[in-house]
Amino acid sequence: SQQGEEDPQALSIQEGENATMNCSYKTSINNLQWYRQNSGRGLVHLILIRSNEREKHSGRLRVTLDTSKKSSSLLITASRAADTASYFCATDAKGNAGNMLTFGGGTRLMVKP
Amino acid sequence: NAGVMQNPRHLVRRRGQEARLRCSPMKGHSHVYWYRQLPEEGLKFMVYLQKENIIDESGMPKERFSAEFPKEGPSILRIQQVVRGDSAAYFCASSQSGKVEAFFGQGTRLTVV
Numbered sequence: 084s085q086q087g088e089e090d091p092q093a094l095s096i097q098e099g100e101n102a103t104m105n106c107s108y109k110t111s112i113n114n115l116q117w118y119r120q121n122s123g124r125g126l127v128h129l130i131l132i133r134s135n136e137r138e139k140h141s142g143r144l145r146v147t148l149d150t151s152k153k154s155s156s157l158l159i160t161a162s163r164a165a166d167t168a169s170y171f172c173a174t175d176a177k178g179n180a181g182n183m184l185t186f187g188g189g190t191r192l193m194v195k196p
Numbered sequence: 197n198a199g200v201m202q203n204p205r206h207l208v209r210r211r212g213q214e215a216r217l218r219c220s221p222m223k224g225h226s227h228v229y230w231y232r233q234l235p236e237e238g239l240k241f242m243v244y245l246q247k248e249n250i251i252d253e254s255g256m257p258k259e260r261f262s263a264e265f266p267k268e269g270p271s272i273l274r275i276q277q278v279v280r281g282d283s284a285a286y287f288c289a290s291s292q293s294g295k296v297e298a299f300f301g302q303g304t305r306l307t308v309v
Contacts, residue, residue: 114296125287125302126239171238175296180251181227182291182298186238 089172089187097195102159104190106172107152113175115148116184117157120169129157129170164196198222200290200301201270208307209278217273217304221290228271229298230256230263233285245271246293278308 114133118126132139132148139146145158173184201220231239241255245265265271285305289298
């Protein structure tokens, strides 16, 4: 699989439920970031977690990182219809110049009202 | 401080024409990255530039594609003799020197007819 693969590819839940998305990657990283993309729009940066961090919170978002398993998860609690979007993880691999990111294929989240 | 500005937002070109996509980074940002997104896929890194220098173009096709980031003015991604397969959304991101977070523009959606 590619660096930064998300699963599931698609997720449909009811408003108020929690949504969990997972991301796996292959190489050693400096950090991992999660982005949201509404249909046909640009990317919105959600959260960045560094390789020496295990968990991070931001509002209703909770991100975990397990570098031994090369995986991360994004949890959205108490989901809202407005959370409907595609969610991408992106890794910044060690040894990369600058801030070049490798994106996964995304999880398409639909939150039904 | 305006965000990353890309123009045009939508671009239609006939096969064989040239496409020029512009990206103005955020104020104070000297690093620019171009990504391409095909429908239903994640973003793929194309090229990383600093002012007047190409740092990494490993993701950019060798033929027909070129990028520049002049001392003055926006970064330009140029696609010569476009083909239908070039139809995609092209995103630009910028970051400060030494900073990890990159900010994305709204993208240019190129359609080749």
